Amino acid sequence: MREELFEYYRYSVTNTMADGGHEENRPHPQNLQGLLHMAIEAGTESGTPNQTEQMSVERRQWLQEAMNRAFAGQADEVQQIKHCLQELGSKIENDTEDEEKRKERALELLADLCENLDNAADFCKLSGMHLLLNSYLNCPEAELRWRAADLIGICSQNVPFVQETALSLAAIKKLLQLLDLDCSDVVRVKALFAISCLVREQEAGLVEFLKEDGFSVLMRAMQSDVLKLKVKSAFLLQNLLLSHPEHKGTLCSMGMVHQLVSLLRTEHSPFHEHVLGALCSLVADFPQGVAECRNPDLAFEEFLKGRCQLVQKQEEFQEELEYCERLLRTCFQNLSEDGSMDR
Known part of the structure; x- marks a missing residue:
């Protein structure tokens, strides 16, 4: 549905540009509400008396219906996030495989949902980041630890609010400990992914990384026997050197x-x-x-x-x-x- 709406936005803006509009001055929509405003605005601009292809009543009706469905879907996704957090927040009563699998599925679903930036922010506002960092990074099951680390990284990508929340909860220190000491190779790789999302283009994250001697941890990761971990550690080191040459000394x-x-x-x-x-x-x-x-x-x-x-x-x-x-x-x-x- 979102793809259809953005396609419609592109269509409307293209028509505006054909009449001499200035798309480069138009701010890009950051969410569905912004998309609705921009699509209607673009369609209105394109509907001048000289414009041969105005926004028809049918197109406006289609857009409104599409937005209604999309907003309903967004609300449904928030409910799914809440349901997953309820599952993750419940204690494992009988230590059964079924209970662990339910939590794995909840983390997997959250990883899919939080690819959307709005959902990532909602997840954080609902105390999801607190739950991951204070409970799931320390749980005995490696499957849950790596999924938690992966979800931290997914949520933190390009979302300053989520990054700030994670950093306030000592995320860098906890993730570096996993990268350096965890017995599971998958957990270590996912912890490195989350660290990368919190320190690249994030000054406060880099400060915490340096405070916790992150470069030494990266060096030890490059000396491991895990090829993926070695490659990703070297790649992060290279990127940090490019963006922060002041740390070369x-x-x-x-x-x-x-x-x-x-x-x-x-x-x-x-x-x-x-x-x-x-x-x-x-x-x-x-x-x-x-x-x-x-x-x-x-x-x-x-x-x-x-x-x-x-x-x-x-x-x-x-x-x-x-x-x-x-x-x-x-x-x-x-x-x-x-x-x-x-x-």
């Missing part, structure tokens, strides 16, 4: 360059592409990072040249090759030129 003082290079010396895998990407971000416009890479004990220049030879004819590793070549240029090109001049 902290990472260098932690020995991050040495640790990343040591990871590259493990058996070759797709994970290495992301490690090299993180190193590229770390040394870009940062002389201290370049100096660390030039440390003779690392023999990093020789390693990069060897890796270029290994992957240069393999199409699936072309991005890795580009990272290696970029590191050679950034860290060693001047050294090679100076050496040639000396000789």
Whole structure:
């Protein structure tokens, strides 16, 4: 239904633009109410005396009926959220498999519903985030823990109100503990997903991440045996370096360059592409990072040249090759030129 309404909005705006309207000045609808206002407004603007295709009575009636159905569906979704929270809030009386399955299904349904930003906010207003962080991240069943961590991430994506609520409940500390110490690989991966949703483009989240020594936790995650966890940890590190270069000094003082290079010396895998990407971000416009890479004990220049030879004819590793070549240029090109001049 929402797809039909937005399609109608696009149709109305297109007609307005055909008559010289200014769609770029029109704020985009953020919810169904805003969509109703914008669609009718666009249809009204397009219905000028010279416009050959005005909004007909039938179209207006269709739009109103569609909105009525959509709003009814939205109200129904709020009731579903409430029902799920009631199920999750009830204690497991007999510790039966059936009771656990009901809670798993409730978390699964909430994950689907909260893909919608309005539903995510409603879930949070109904104390859902409090329930997840104070109960379900600590429950003994790994299935419930990973679903709770996943739901925290889903709700927190691009919704400042939800992010602020989660951070006020010490979400970063609890999720970092799961990422670092949980016995379930799936729980660790989902905890990392939730952390990413709370720290990327979220200054307050990053402050908490740094306070809880999050970079060290990321480094340990990259040293695990779980490929997905290694890749996602390196990817988050790379993105944080790109968006917050002011923390490069902290990472260098932690020995991050040495640790990343040591990871590259493990058996070759797709994970290495992301490690090299993180190193590229770390040394870009940062002389201290370049100096660390030039440390003779690392023999990093020789390693990069060897890796270029290994992957240069393999199409699936072309991005890795580009990272290696970029590191050679950034860290060693001047050294090679100076050496040639000396000789």
